[in-house]
Amino acid sequence: MKKEKDIIREDGNFDPYEEIANAIVLQACHDYQNAYRRHLRRSGIVDKPDYELVALENFFRSDWYKILTSVDGEYLMERLRKEVIEEQKKS
Numbered sequence: 001m002k003k004e005k006d007i008i009r010e011d012g013n014f015d016p017y018e019e020i021a022n023a024i025v026l027q028a029c030h031d032y033q034n035a036y037r038r039h040l041r042r043s044g045i046v047d048k049p050d051y052e053l054v055a056l057e058n059f060f061r062s063d064w065y066k067i068l069t070s071v072d073g074e075y076l077m078e079r080l081r082k083e084v085i086e087e088q089k090k091s
Helices: 016-042 051-060 063-068 073-090
Strands: none
Touching: 016 051, 016 063, 016 073, 051 063, 051 073
């Protein structure tokens, strides 16, 4: 994602399109972590894939995602998975 100074227009306001793009990506990150937590809880219990997790992974690999941000989707998913695993180790 772009830094705050990169999304401020000349008049000092934020670019609303950039704000929307950031909000979409942040919501996808939140949803991905929740889906990944659920996936870890259900591992070995259910043989069916978690369709929400698959859909979110497809989003992070999509051209639409690349339009919204320059952050590598694979890198971001890996970071989000690590955060969930670290969180579970602490609890």
